[in-house]
Amino acid sequence: MTSITPNANLYPASAMSSGSGVAASVAGASPTFSPLYQQIKSLITQSLQSGEWKPGELIPSEMELASRFKVSQGTVRKAIDELSAENLVVRRQGKGTFVATHHEARAQFRFLRLAPDEGVPHYPENRIIEVRRLRAPAEVARLLEIKSGDSVVFIRRVQSFSGVPTILDDLWLPGSIFKGLTAERLNEYKGPMYGLFETEFGTHMIRASEQIRAICADETVAQLLQIEKGTPLLNVERVSFTYGDKPVELRRGLYLTSQHHYRNELS
Amino acid sequence: MTSITPNANLYPASAMSSGSGVAASVAGASPTFSPLYQQIKSLITQSLQSGEWKPGELIPSEMELASRFKVSQGTVRKAIDELSAENLVVRRQGKGTFVATHHEARAQFRFLRLAPDEGVPHYPENRIIEVRRLRAPAEVARLLEIKSGDSVVFIRRVQSFSGVPTILDDLWLPGSIFKGLTAERLNEYKGPMYGLFETEFGTHMIRASEQIRAICADETVAQLLQIEKGTPLLNVERVSFTYGDKPVELRRGLYLTSQHHYRNELS
DNA sequence: AAGTGGTCTAGACCACTAT
DNA sequence: TAGTGGTCTAGACCACTTT
Known part of the structure; x- marks a missing residue:
């Protein structure tokens, strides 16, 4: 066990829009490396789990999440890409991203x-x-x-x-x-x-x-x-x-x- | 049926690295719109199907494919992302992208x-x-x-x-x-x-x-x-x-x- | 040291939906 | 008209593998 914060080293401030981004704050909790978008994905999952956004509800836009987590929109996007592939959320162009629900035609036969x-x-x-x-x-x-x-x-x-x-x-x-x-x-x-x-x-x-x-x-x-x-x-x-x-x-x-x-x- | 080439309109030359990219050449064959990376994906699939790259073999690098198709590396990457998700190819960091084969431990139980x-x-x-x-x-x-x-x-x-x-x-x-x-x-x-x-x-x-x-x-x-x-x-x-x-x-x-x-x- | 895939950023524009 | 997700580009750096 070492006390360094790996992500802060791997993704130095110069590569981030802010010096106090998610990577730094999350890294301390987990000494094993994981990419930024995985950390974002994990944070979003926690919000789903805690009920901050309930099934069927609209989650914040990619831009909004990007600014909340102090990362670029592309990084949030990749996190949501995976959540969408795992059927945790559903994207709708022009409307936003919604928490997946079983009250939907597309979920009926899953x-x-x-x-x-x-x-x-x-x-x-x-x-x-x-x-x-x-x-x-x-x-x-x-x-x-x-x-x-x-x-x-x-x-x-x-x-x-x-x-x-x-x-x-x-x-x-x-x-x-x-x-x-x-x-x-x-x-x-x-x-x-x-x-x-x-x-x-x-x-x-x-x-x-x-x-x-x-x-x-x-x-x-x-x-x-x-x-x-x-x-x-x-x-x-x-x-x-x-x-x-x-x-x-x-x-x-x-x-x-x-x-x-x-x-x-x-x- | 119209004779316009939708992709050329949707993704004008200014957004591409070259005026004679894939979008323009493929658009004529297919009047229905599809994103560039889908067209690239389709072209790669054709090469797989034709046997240009055989199971187990290394396919050209992302940069190489990008320059061949006159698109950015990111676009090739997204195409390969999907092919990888569909188990048509297998990525190996530092080595390259390989055509999926059934002569592999990971394919045995699929x-x-x-x-x-x-x-x-x-x-x-x-x-x-x-x-x-x-x-x-x-x-x-x-x-x-x-x-x-x-x-x-x-x-x-x-x-x-x-x-x-x-x-x-x-x-x-x-x-x-x-x-x-x-x-x-x-x-x-x-x-x-x-x-x-x-x-x-x-x-x-x-x-x-x-x-x-x-x-x-x-x-x-x-x-x-x-x-x-x-x-x-x-x-x-x-x-x-x-x-x-x-x-x-x-x-x-x-x-x-x-x-x-x-x-x-x-x- | 060079080349590959993997991550991240920034900015642009398109497609779709709502107001 | 504004806001959303979707696509595309360009450039940077990291991690891994081979030479």
Whole structure:
């Protein structure tokens, strides 16, 4: 460990519009080098995380941020470029840059990968089977990075396409975040559940990690999806993350794929 | 249709290092506006497609391309930024920019999404079951964008992890491209099949589109994977594309997911 | 020492949206 | 008309690799 401030050395005052820019002030906190635009990106992310700018809202213009952080517009631009590529913000020419929200057409199918074999994708109907509070089992706690036995909200629901039951979802949510979540509120709400999580609980999902397996429907599942016991199903285990890569949802989906498929682009 | 050259108007000579730049020459061919860096990107892609620079090779430096195309280095840079994000090229600081190749550690798992539930991912062993020439069935022809009845190469293989048969792949390849592909050559070759396709047949895969379903193993499949008939399997249908978004591979993989899972990042 | 990609700045103009 | 993001240029310096 050394006490020098690497960024101040790497990007001397002559290369900056001001001697007391972000690089110098941030460098002290982090002895490992990172480019200016990454530091700006990190600062903007912190503002998103803290709720300074909420989903759907307009963030300050590039010029404004540039002057706030004492860097050039190009540097702010590169930071926002990456945030935009990661779907944290959305740019609109002539209007400004907005915090990404799940209340938008473009976000609807980002986390819904099941598409009909024929016809255009559309959003399924929702039926809540049960909502329960329980103590987190070890495996659930591990994936949500909470303590075993902590309060979690358990949700079971069935999603249908054109009246055909197709998805059986089991969800586990940290009780500390999703206080007061009831079946009534879930049933009242139309549209993607992530929209409700965002608006009602201030928790915006930014990414998710899935593991997919093939299984056969057991008795219980078969009944809920109105299919034969033993029918092959996709078993999709998902962990979703909010700002700061904090896991805030564990979900196990069982997908009936006789009329639908899970779509994926490898690139 | 108008005969004006939009780019020449939008980006007059004063904004360019030369009056006879790319914008002017390309604009005539395409009446719809596109930014300079997109045109540069398209020109570079054409060179990749034509084989001027082959997978693994070094492409000209940014400065060199800038002077060739009569644009600034920053514009070339932005074009290469996108090509890099699309995995068409790979940048290496201090060395240069290289054409992406499947003969590389970082490319190995881009198209192999099956990972062990425990332990680190590794590459499976390969066993070719059969290689055959046949006339393309209608469905195969449609997806490969060739004529029904055209020659296709059919390959069946089994991939094993640590000796355990796990993947049964059926492949259909356009006969016009994959001339002289035999079981011997496939068996001799170690490593990912896309490496062989690239080196031996000059066909580099740049992206793929997959549809995933759950099915049950039938008699034939069960025997090949040494599992019980009726075992649930992932059915992964893939269409792979080379430069110019030309489909050149149709693949149906059956994945045994009792010890493995298909991993996917939603972002 | 020379060459490459990576970062940063400053300034110009274009395209789009709102007022 | 003003303000926003989008494009393009020119020049500087840094980090990394090779000669």
